[in-house]
Amino acid sequence: MSETGKQLSASLEDYLEAIFLLSQSGKVARSKDIAEHLGVARPSVTGALRSLTSRRLIHYKPYGYITLTEKGLRMAGKISRRHAALESFFVDILGVEHAAAERAACMAEHAVGGDITARLTAYLDFVAGQQDADAFKLYYDSLRNVQS
C-alpha cells in the first residue's frame, strides 16, 4: 500500500502545491486552509493527506501538523515552477487577464513535463531580454481597440 510510484494525479499535485504555498506564506498548512485554498470539503483533504503520506511526500499524523518531506518539497517546487512559468507566459507574453491566467495555469501545469517547462522558462527570459518584449501585447490590444 505504500504507493511510492512516480506519477501523481492532477488532484494530488494540487494538494501538494497548496501545502507548499501555504507553508511558504509563513503559516503552518492546516487541513482547513488546504480545503479553502482548493475549494473542496474538509473530508476530501483527509483522504488526500493519507495518500500523500503513503507516497512519502508529507509528514502527517491525524490531528497533527502537516509538513513536506524532502521529496515532497522537491516535487512541490517543480509543480510550482511549472505553474509560475505558464502563468507568466499567459500574462506577460499573451496579455491574458490575471485571474484567467491563474485558472488555466492551474489546470495546464499537470500537462507539461520537465523539458517543456525548462524551454518555456528559458523562452520567458529570452523574450524579456529583447527591446520589443511586449510588442505582441500592444499589437493584440490595438486589434481589439480598432474592432470596438
Next chain:
Amino acid sequence: MSETGKQLSASLEDYLEAIFLLSQSGKVARSKDIAEHLGVARPSVTGALRSLTSRRLIHYKPYGYITLTEKGLRMAGKISRRHAALESFFVDILGVEHAAAERAACMAEHAVGGDITARLTAYLDFVAGQQDADAFKLYYDSLRNVQS
C-alpha cells in the same frame, strides 16, 4: 438525463476530438478506431458514445455509424484548434520534440479557454511574421550543444 450542460469533461473532449479527426481522414469513425486512437478498451467507448449522444454532440445508435451533430462539429473544431495552437507553440517556438509536444498538447488542450486560444493563435502568426522567428530555438539548442 439529457445532460445538455455546457462543460465537457477532459475525457469526453478527447472522445469528441478523436471522432472529429477520424471523420476528417475520410473513413467513418468506428467504435474500434476510437478505442485504438485513444488507447482505451472498446467498452469504454460505448459509454462515452452514450454520454456524447445525451449531450446531442453525436448521432449514434447501437451498432450504427457515428457522426457529429452540428453542435458536436463546432465543439470538436474548437478543441482541435486549441490542440493545434498548443502543439504549434511547443514545436515551432519552443522547439519541443514532436511526440512530447503532441502528448502535452493533448492534456493541456482541456485547460485553455477561448481567450487564451485566440491570443495564442494570434501570437503564433505574429512571431511567424518576424525575421528572427526561430531565434529562440537556435539559441536554446546552442545552449545544449555547449553543455554537452
Next chain:
DNA sequence: TTGACAAGTTAGACACAACTAACTATATTC
C-alpha cells in the same frame, strides 16, 4: 445459407475523487 470471425455491447468490478452527515479530538474562554 450457414459457420466463423470481427465489431459492438452488457454486466459487473474497481479506483479515484468528490460530497454530506455525524462523530471525535483539540483549543479557547469564562
Next chain:
DNA sequence: GAATATAGTTAGTTGTGTCTAACTTGTCAA
C-alpha cells in the same frame, strides 16, 4: 476545569471513467 466552539476524521454515498469476461450482432466467404 467544565462548557463550548472549531478543526479534523469516519462512514457511507455518488459520479466518472476505466477495465475484463462474456454475450450479441453483423458481415463475409465457402
